[in-house]
Amino acid sequence: MKRKSGPITKNMIFMMVIYSILGMAYAGxxxxxxxxxxxxxxSIILICTVHGIAKINPDVTRQFAKGSNGDLLCYxxxxxxxxxxxxxxxDGNKFGLMINNVTESDVNSIYQCRYRFSTVKQMIGINEMNFEYGPTANxxxxxxxxxxxxxxxxxxxxTKIFPVPMCSAQMKNTELQFKNTSIMEERIFYKVSFILVYVDGDQCGTDLEIICKVGxxxxxxxxxxxxxxCKCTIPLLILTICGVVLIGFILLVALLMVYKRRRKQKACTKSKNKSETTTDNADEEAFL
Structure with missing residues (x-):
């Protein structure tokens, strides 16, 4: 026998609307x-986005948890x-969790977000694009x-860095690249060694700056x-100044010598002229 279906009543429509509000108003x-x-x-921030709604309802259950066992962080x-x-x-369809003072235990872990009856789990892992641990003095x-x-x-x-850095040395107008000699993984970090060998000319007194790019x-x-x-301990500027002073001194001495010689010559000329004048006067008196 063919079963007849009854008419759709107002109660059925109401129940369908309720189910739609509870389960179909958002996609997850x-x-x-x-x-x-x-x-x-x-600090890092995790964002839970509720799809299919315009605004978070503060009266609806929302929570964050961590780990495979779902250890509660926020409710x-x-x-x-x-x-x-x-x-x-x-004000929109998102709510978040800020994790302060991030440590190793906070990364590479599963986090869980829940809104009403919808739950999602996500591994928050690290990679070379989203994680940096730079060099320190220790x-x-x-x-x-x-x-x-x-x-x-x-x-x-x-001894502790992430990701593997790229190191270079700046010297004058030259950039020198370090070569990687070893890489070892320790937990979420790397232990890395580099070497730079330079055998190309005299760099006396040159500043060398080492820079490493991490991420x-x-x-x-x-x-x-x-x-x-350095082989040469006297700066070039001092040598130049000393040379100029020495040349100036030599020129001054030469000018003084020329001046004294000319003065002596003038004195001799005057003395000779005076002597000749005296002789001529004596001859005139004898003639008279």
Whole structure:
């Protein structure tokens, strides 16, 4: 027998509307990392987006959790660790979680976002595009070997860094590239060594600046002079000044000598003329 279907009543329509509001008003949620670059000791923000609605309902259940067991971090604005986490509410269809003082345990972990009955899990992992750990005084070691006035060698060892950096040395108008000698992974970081060998000419007194690019950031490592002792200890400017003074002194002495010689010649000429005049007067008197 063919079963007849009854007419659609107002109650059925009402129930359909209710189910639509509860389950079909939004298509679900998504969880993303808003922070572009993760840095240890700083903060990151996770954003939970509720699709299909224009604005978050503050009376509806919303929460953040962490790990495969779903350890609760935030529930309807109530924070489990107030110094570590903060909830962020917006006027739109998003709400977020700020994680302060990021450590190794905060990354490469699963985070969970829930709004009403919809839940999403997302691994917040690190890669060379979103995570940086730069060099510090405690993780950077430099060894400098000065062979002579024409060559030197520099070794750099980073015990904790991410991602693998690119290092160079600036000297006058020359840029020298370090070569990588070893890379070791330790947890989420790298242990890296570099070397630079320079054997091309005299660089006496030249400043050398080492810079390493880690991810998007450039870090000055050290600035020093590769050659502290130079063959020529007198600066060129002092030599030039001494030369000019010496030439001036020689010219002055020469002028004085010429002046004295001319003065002596004039004195002799006057004496000779006076002597000749006296002789002529004597001859005239004798004649008379």
């Amino acid at each position: 949620v998504s969880l993303t990392l808003e922070t572009q670059t993760i840095k240890m000791g700083e 309807n604005g109530h924070i489990t660790q107030t110094s570590k986490y903060e909830e962020i509410l917006s 993780t950077t070691f430099i060894e400098f070997n000065n062979y002579d006035n024409t060559s030197f060698e520099i070794q750099i060892n980073f 998007r950031s450039s870090h000055p490592i050290k600035t020093f002079k590769p050659f502290q002792e």
